[in-house]
Amino acid sequence: MARYIAVANQKGGVGKTTTAVNLCASIALTRRTCLLIDLDPQGNATTGLGIEKKPHNGAYLLLSNPHRATDAIVHTQCKGLDIVPSGPRLADAQPKHAVTADNVLRLKASKPELTTLYDYVIVDCPPSVGFFPANALSCCDSVLVPIQCEYYAMEGLAQILSRIRSAKSNFNPHLEVEGILLTMYEPSAFSNEVAEEVRAHFDDLVYETAIPRNVALAEAPSHGQAIFDYDHRSRGARAYLELAKEVLKDG
Amino acid sequence: MARYIAVANQKGGVGKTTTAVNLCASIALTRRTCLLIDLDPQGNATTGLGIEKKPHNGAYLLLSNPHRATDAIVHTQCKGLDIVPSGPRLADAQPKHAVTADNVLRLKASKPELTTLYDYVIVDCPPSVGFFPANALSCCDSVLVPIQCEYYAMEGLAQILSRIRSAKSNFNPHLEVEGILLTMYEPSAFSNEVAEEVRAHFDDLVYETAIPRNVALAEAPSHGQAIFDYDHRSRGARAYLELAKEVLKDG
Ligand SMILES: Nc1ncnc2c1ncn2[C@@H]1O[C@H](COP(=O)(O)OP(=O)(O)OP(=O)(O)O)[C@@H](O)[C@H]1O
Ligand SMILES: Nc1ncnc2c1ncn2[C@@H]1O[C@H](COP(=O)(O)OP(=O)(O)OP(=O)(O)O)[C@@H](O)[C@H]1O
Ligand SMILES: [Mg+2]
Ligand SMILES: [Mg+2]
Numbered sequence: 001m002a003r004y005i006a007v008a009n010q011k012g013g014v015g016k017t018t019t020a021v022n023l024c025a026s027i028a029l030t031r032r033t034c035l036l037i038d039l040d041p042q043g044n045a046t047t048g049l050g051i052e053k054k055p056h057n058g059a060y061l062l063l064s065n066p067h068r069a070t071d072a073i074v075h076t077q078c079k080g081l082d083i084v085p086s087g088p089r090l091a092d093a094q095p096k097h098a099v100t101a102d103n104v105l106r107l108k109a110s111k112p113e114l115t116t117l118y119d120y121v122i123v124d125c126p127p128s129v130g131f132f133p134a135n136a137l138s139c140c141d142s143v144l145v146p147i148q149c150e151y152y153a154m155e156g157l158a159q160i161l162s163r164i165r166s167a168k169s170n171f172n173p174h175l176e177v178e179g180i181l182l183t184m185y186e187p188s189a190f191s192n193e194v195a196e197e198v199r200a201h202f203d204d205l206v207y208e209t210a211i212p213r214n215v216a217l218a219e220a221p222s223h224g225q226a227i228f229d230y231d232h233r234s235r236g237a238r239a240y241l242e243l244a245k246e247v248l249k250d251g
Numbered sequence: 252m253a254r255y256i257a258v259a260n261q262k263g264g265v266g267k268t269t270t271a272v273n274l275c276a277s278i279a280l281t282r283r284t285c286l287l288i289d290l291d292p293q294g295n296a297t298t299g300l301g302i303e304k305k306p307h308n309g310a311y312l313l314l315s316n317p318h319r320a321t322d323a324i325v326h327t328q329c330k331g332l333d334i335v336p337s338g339p340r341l342a343d344a345q346p347k348h349a350v351t352a353d354n355v356l357r358l359k360a361s362k363p364e365l366t367t368l369y370d371y372v373i374v375d376c377p378p379s380v381g382f383f384p385a386n387a388l389s390c391c392d393s394v395l396v397p398i399q400c401e402y403y404a405m406e407g408l409a410q411i412l413s414r415i416r417s418a419k420s421n422f423n424p425h426l427e428v429e430g431i432l433l434t435m436y437e438p439s440a441f442s443n444e445v446a447e448e449v450r451a452h453f454d455d456l457v458y459e460t461a462i463p464r465n466v467a468l469a470e471a472p473s474h475g476q477a478i479f480d481y482d483h484r485s486r487g488a489r490a491y492l493e494l495a496k497e498v499l500k501d502g
Contacts, residue, residue: 011293012378013264017403041380042262042410044403091380127263127378129292129342151473152268152295159293190470219441222402 002035002118004111005178005247006136006143010163011156012127015146015183017044018217019243020124022236023144025226026244028080032119035073036083037062037107039136040126043086049076050224051085058085063093063135066109070117078226082118094131103131104171108139129163137167142178144247147198149182149191149210154198178250181243182210209242253286253369255362256429256498257387257394261414262407263378266397266434268295269468270494271375273487274395276477277495279331283370286324287334288313288358290387291377294337300327301475302336309336314344314386317360321368329477333369345382354382355422359390380414388418393429395498398449400433400442400461405449429501432494433461460493 007020020036027034038045043053051074054060062072062084072084095103107123114121123136137143143164147153161177168175180202182195199206211217212235220230227237258271271287278285289296294304302325305311313323313335323335346354358374365372374387388394394415398404412428419426431453433446450457462468463486471481478488 011263013262013399042403042407044406047406048403128381130379130381148264150469152293152299155295155298156293188466190466215439215441218401 002115002121004121004123004140004142006123006125006133006140007146008125008133008136008143009145009147009156009160010127010129010133011147011153011160014148014153015181015211016127017048017124019144019146019181019183019211020122021045021048021221022217022227022240023244023247024081024120024122025078025228026240027120027248028078029228029241030244030248031080032248033080033117034082034120034122035114035118036081037121037123038084038086039090039107039132040086040124041091042126043090044221045124046083046085046087047224048221049078049081049083049226051076051083053087054085055087055089058087058090060087060089060093062110063106066106067113069110069113078229101171104134104138107135111139133163134167137164137175138171140172141174142176144178144181146181146183148184149186149194151194154194157198177205178247180206182206184213185210186213207243207246209239209246211236211239211243214239253366253372255372255374255391257374257376257384257391258397259376259384259387259394260396260398260407260411261378261380261384262398262404262411265399265404266432266462267378268299268375270395270397270432270434270462271373272296272299272472273468273478273491274495274498275332275371275373276329276479277491278371278499279329280479280492281495281499282331283499284331284368285333285371285373286365286369287332288372288374289335289337290341290358290383291337291375292342293377294341295472296375297334297336297338298475299472300329300332300334300477302327302334304338305336306338306340309338309341311338311340311344313361314357317357318364320361320364329480352422355385355389358386362390384414385418388415388426389422391423392425393427395429395432397432397434399435400437400445402445405445408449428456429498431457433457435464436461437464458494458497460490460497462487462490462494465490
């Protein structure tokens with residue numbers, strides 16, 4: 001049975017995609033098998049791994065025909081890491097009508113097809129509160145919440161945690177917070193102040209590992225590579241390996 | 252007649268709110284009057300100016316009762332700058348049913364009440380493609396598109412530009428691109444590479460002014476202040492003043 005982890009936060013640009021891609025790649029390095037599902041119509045996780053966006057297959061197919069989930073899978077160049085890519089039509093998979101109880105259970109309906117094939121399934125979410133994150137929260141076992149060490153990102157933390165609580169009571173009673181991850185951490189007074197405040201409030205929910213701001217992490221996607229293929233000696237690579245150890249320990 | 256400018260980009264964390272807040276504050280410094288409309292349920296522009304979020308009034312009222320628009324206005328501590336604040340219920344203003352032609356014209360319906368009161372109206376958008384950005388694109392005269400000098404942000408540029416084109420042909424024939432703004436620019440090889448590529452592709456759409464990465468811009472919102480009140484000598488303050496000169500010149 002695969003462990004399903006959603007990477008979600010409605011605040012934009014906090015490192016959701018960078019974390020989803022590099023956490024998956026780190027897990028694959030430990031000889032476990034991992035599937036990354038790109039539920040963001042922007043498709044950054046897809047191009048970040050050098051995969052072509054798929055208009056009809058990929059995540060669009062997964063949500064519109066959950067029983068054909070395995071047809072949506074594409075192999076990446078990282079051994080042990082597969083992806084369900086995003087594509088231009090993914091935005092059309094959102095129902096024209098309300099986000100009803102039935103619509104948010106599409107991803108969950110694809111679980112029986114996938115759960116025996118992988119050790120981990122990681123779902124990258126867009127920066128919104130609609131159909132795609134709701135599907136992830138209804139289906140996953142836990143949510144990893146990346147947060148920048150900045151003021152606006154802190155404001156959004158209460159919102160995503162309350163959305164997790166309501167998904168837990170409405171659709172998915174097993175849903176837990178996997179952890180809160182400090183990203184783009186810089187050794188400055190301001191970053192420290194925010195980091196201390198988050199750790200003071202949320203204590204053991206916050207990972208020991210903080211991801212430093214590291215230009216290699218921003219450069220790697222332009223080469224279609226996870227950080228380990230782009231620059232395995234970088235501080236970003238070491239930090240994501242440390243994070244994977246913490247995530248795997250909880251498993 | 253006020254000039255309405257939307258600040259929009261579905262890519263998250265590119266500096267939409269930081270630009271909306273500080274552009275408004277710069278315009279107010281030139282003794283013109285300016286209204287900032289916070290259409291993001293996260294409400295970062297509202298707290299960034301030290302204003303309390305409004306559950307029932309503010310942007311929720313503006314979209315549900317456009318003819319009562321003036322009741323939604325709150326003064327800020329910056330002379331000449333008012334705001335229509337966001338709030339926790341703003342997400343509820345989104346219609347339960349489809350984004351129809353009628354729903355996306357709510358903001359536009361409030362225009363007659365506001366357009367004679369201000370020289371400029373700036374609309375901050377959330378990082379999504381749904382109801383709120385669609386209202387902004389259907390109502391505004393032009394769109395200012397902030398973009399980080401990073402790979403993923405570049406990917407999203409084609410998407411927002413194509414959304415502007417389709418808003419122009421479906422709802423708002425006068426809609427133009429106000430400009431593309433390079434944000435969080437650092438004098439590094441990678442930033443330069445992206446900046447050059449954006450300028451090569453989009454030439455005269457790109458502002459001369461690039462906003463440098465400057466910690467004062469990230470600190471100011473935690474004090475509820477625009478950059479001029481927080482640190483008027485900072486590089487961030489100077490850059491937004493330069494940007495305002497370019498925006499006002501086009502007016
Ligand atoms: N630790 C880091 N150091 C330096 N740059 C980073 C780091 N993490 C992410 N980035 C860069 O910051 C930008 C935002 O990160 P990313 O796109 O992963 O965030 P996101 O939360 O997925 O954004 P969105 O809300 O649009 O989905 C990207 O350009 C990315 O390359
Ligand atoms: N030029 C800059 N220098 C340093 N930090 C910046 C700069 N511009 C913005 N920031 C910081 O980067 C983060 C992202 O900026 P901001 O929140 O304005 O982006 P956004 O596009 O409005 O995000 P969202 O997509 O969530 O609405 C914020 O924490 C902000 O304080
Ligand atoms: Mg992302
Ligand atoms: Mg914003």
